[in-house]
Amino acid sequence: MRQEWFDRARFGMFVHFGLYSGAARHEWVQNYERLTDEDYRPYFEHFDPDLFDAASLARTAKETGMGYVVLTTKHHDGFCLWDSKLTDFTSVVNVGRDLVREYVEALRAEGIKVGLYHSVIDWHHPDFTVDWNHPRRDDENAHELNVGRDMARYRAYLHGQVRELLTEYGEIDYLFFDFTYPESKEGWAGKGPEDWDATTLLALCRELQPDMLVNDRLGIPADFVTPEQYQPTAPIVRDGVPLTWEACQTLNGSWGYHRDNMDQKSATLLVQMLVDSVSMGGNMLLNIGPDGRGAIAPRDAGTLAEIGEWMRLHRHAVIGAGHAPLTPPREGVYTRRANKLYLSLFSWPMGFVHLPELAGKVSYARLLNDGSWLQTSVSDPDRQADLMTPAGEAEGTLTVHLPVRRPEVLVPVVELTLIDE
Numbered sequence: 001m002r003q004e005w006f007d008r009a010r011f012g013m014f015v016h017f018g019l020y021s022g023a024a025r026h027e028w029v030q031n032y033e034r035l036t037d038e039d040y041r042p043y044f045e046h047f048d049p050d051l052f053d054a055a056s057l058a059r060t061a062k063e064t065g066m067g068y069v070v071l072t073t074k075h076h077d078g079f080c081l082w083d084s085k086l087t088d089f090t091s092v093v094n095v096g097r098d099l100v101r102e103y104v105e106a107l108r109a110e111g112i113k114v115g116l117y118h119s120v121i122d123w124h125h126p127d128f129t130v131d132w133n134h135p136r137r138d139d140e141n142a143h144e145l146n147v148g149r150d151m152a153r154y155r156a157y158l159h160g161q162v163r164e165l166l167t168e169y170g171e172i173d174y175l176f177f178d179f180t181y182p183e184s185k186e187g188w189a190g191k192g193p194e195d196w197d198a199t200t201l202l203a204l205c206r207e208l209q210p211d212m213l214v215n216d217r218l219g220i221p222a223d224f225v226t227p228e229q230y231q232p233t234a235p236i237v238r239d240g241v242p243l244t245w246e247a248c249q250t251l252n253g254s255w256g257y258h259r260d261n262m263d264q265k266s267a268t269l270l271v272q273m274l275v276d277s278v279s280m281g282g283n284m285l286l287n288i289g290p291d292g293r294g295a296i297a298p299r300d301a302g303t304l305a306e307i308g309e310w311m312r313l314h315r316h317a318v319i320g321a322g323h324a325p326l327t328p329p330r331e332g333v334y335t336r337r338a339n340k341l342y343l344s345l346f347s348w349p350m351g352f353v354h355l356p357e358l359a360g361k362v363s364y365a366r367l368l369n370d371g372s373w374l375q376t377s378v379s380d381p382d383r384q385a386d387l388m389t390p391a392g393e394a395e396g397t398l399t400v401h402l403p404v405r406r407p408e409v410l411v412p413v414v415e416l417t418l419i420d421e
Helices: 004-009 019-023 037-045 054-063 091-095 099-110 142-146 151-167 198-208 267-279 298-317
Strands: 011-015 068-074 113-119 174-178 246-249 283-288 332-337 340-345 352-355 362-367 398-401 413-418
Touching: 004 068, 004 113, 004 283, 011 054, 011 113, 019 037, 054 068, 054 099, 054 298, 068 099, 068 174, 099 113, 113 151, 151 198, 246 267, 267 283, 267 298, 267 332, 267 340, 298 332, 298 340, 298 413, 340 352
Parallel strands: 011 068, 011 283, 068 113, 113 174, 246 283
Antiparallel strands: 332 340, 340 413, 352 398, 362 413
8 A cells, every 4th residue: 555654654754944944934934024036035045054964854853753754845935955957946056955865865874755845836936826825915016916927837837846856866755745725815816726737746746656645735635634733633534434644743833944933842742742643543744944054953853852762662652553443541542553552641640540441351561661560450340439449440441550650751651462352
């Protein structure tokens, strides 16, 4: 199956890097501040990724427990990180470096799956029509800017650039298109699948890279869906069929480097989000935004190191694991890998955790961080609560006895070995 590796990996790194990294105030800065090409030009002229180290980036992803990485080849501003022959708005023309090639080679050296992000939006291209996402939408007489613009010419450019990416860099495992917005707003039309000729573009991807995964953001069904900046609360199902999905999450609410954004998520929260995704059969793609010189910001590096240490001890609860159709206790969530059931505890109960439906189905229990055995028991459901005796648990409940002191890890995990049925 095309997505077998994806289902096993469960955890990936998103990397947003481009001209906006030097602006350091969100990857949509050109949109938010209504910047013209001339206003935006200084970030091109002063782009200097001297600390962009693809080998270090790949090692960081691997040490964090991630099985794949996705790099922005081109974001909405149109700036390309590869040697595109269709424009001079590239890192090669600018600084003489094909950052996509450096990145692809570094990932392959570490045995990590290669993902590319590619925006179907391009505010720099002269034929891309102004719409409600465009930075020029509030210009005086803005609608007149579309006179002479031709989306057919832009589509040819878009398809040509995708062809470059899928023919000049060897095997690509994953392609993340971004994004379709067909609704009209504020007197402007949006853009839908017909603007990209999505069917033909997806067919091109299948022709050039038949084993590559493609997301759903061309506006037509593909291989997986991509909830962004929120956590689903159940496995994602459409018309009764479970979907392959990936939650796209940021460290601080911004995808590109945002120097003054201090809304940093804790490593504990991010690990909870990761195991929560896996518990519902999904993946998590966690973003970093390298700074204007291409380095991973120290605050991001620190968070990734914390997650990496947790993954070193608890990777079996994530990699190769998935949804378990069992009722977890109120304190956490389950993931399952073969005959191992993993209970990730988001809160630490005093002395015991009670597991519905598991009495007689578990042969061994241990804390995953140190491999230490945990006692289990089954209480009489008819037992009445007394001064120092709790009431019995419901029929079929397995009780796992826990130490009073919570293990000093981001999220404690109990590993349960299930009895073969």
